[in-house]
Amino acid sequence: MSQMMHIDNIPSTPGKFKMEKSPYHRQRLYSSLAKLTFWSFVFIGLIFMFFFRSSSSSSSQVPSDLSRRSLRTSSYGGPVWEKRVKASAKIRSRNGFSVLVTGAAGFVGTHVSVALKRRGDGVLGLDNFNDYYDPSLKRARQALLERTGVYIVEGDINDVALLKKLFDIVGFTHVMHLAAQAGVRYAMENPSSYVHSNIAGLVTMLEVCKSVNPQPAIVWASSSSVYGLNTKVPFSERDRTDQPASLYAATKKAGEEIAHTYNHIYGLSLTGLRFFTVYGPWGRPDMAYFFFTRDILKGKSIPIFEAPNHGTVARDFTYIDDIVKGCLAALDTAEKSTGSGGKKSGPAQLRVYNLGNTSPVPVSDLVSILERLLKVKAKRLVMKLPRNGDVQFTHANISLAQRELGYKPTTDLQTGLKKFVRWYLSYYGNGKKSAQ
């Protein structure tokens, strides 16, 4: 071996190495060839297994690293299932839309689906029912939607085969893309879930939308968090959004850039809505107003964040009914996509709007309103704003949405929380059953 590796034996041109033909060398050659063949088979086998596994998993499974957020794999198909899909998506009003609502069992998704269905649009829901927060609340929203005539297909937005199948069955005119991994603070616990849903999921959805014919118009949920460390108030769509304070914000900002790309290359009509801390009945238990209510009723102390030097932390809390009006107006004013067969035939609409309330309220005032409505004194635990993604305040300038969508929020925090508390008490009972 050492002889063979001698510097003189190294060929000047690869592949032109001349072997000596002694019996000893021939035997070594045969045994080397046998070994080479064996390991080649093993290698090819491994490659084959890898591709087989990855191609089957890309269509219907999800990565296993999404710890703490279990996802079910979808089961779908068959004539009964297709009939349900078609019935749910059937348009029942003149000039109505056929809308695929992703994240339909979520807070905003449920409200938007109900509103669309009630005015005669066809609505099909899609949701993976993950357990980021209590899935029984999602199931209860699903039951509500079923009573309204909206069917939710159980599946993930990364499931290309499922998305294609849905577009095969229904020629959706619009997609209301609300499926996402929400929550600012959870991004430090489970970062991959944000990449999975807000980046990979969005791209999968846009890939499918750009290839179908006709392409739908897409309205999707961005976030007020894209303003990040921006200090210029109120936040305008023209302000800088390149300083996100959380991975959540970064994935939403990335979504806006991804939207630009798909609009530019494929002619997809895309509208991003920057929601400002949406609250209301059927809300998300991971949000402060929701778990503050639960913990005040339980007599547990609630952490109230405060900025350095006793600075106020405030949010432009926006009531769900106002958000729903903004979503519907975005769908109503969305122009058609211009592409087909993966090519665009002309420029398409690309929009971003703030959907806020224009009146930030300090978190301590939010707690005071809850105390009055619940008739229970909160155990306040004032603490420093943690450095895990929270920003000190948000404040929306909504003049663009007002001008172009006719968006005009009408519910102040006091009125909206009253409706939330009424719902909370009827849903969970006064302390008997409580949110998890």
Ligand SMILES: O=C(O)[C@H]1O[C@H](OP(=O)(O)OP(=O)(O)OC[C@H]2O[C@@H](n3ccc(=O)[nH]c3=O)[C@H](O)[C@@H]2O)[C@H](O)[C@@H](O)[C@H]1O
């Ligand atoms: O607009 C958005 O795009 C985002 O809105 C929401 O984020 P936030 O505005 O951060 O709402 P939320 O967590 O309810 O905290 C409310 C306030 O309570 C303060 N807060 C919070 C927790 C706590 O223990 N104590 C506290 O004072 C906290 O500092 C904050 O001032 C959505 O969750 C997010 O998914 C996204 O949609």
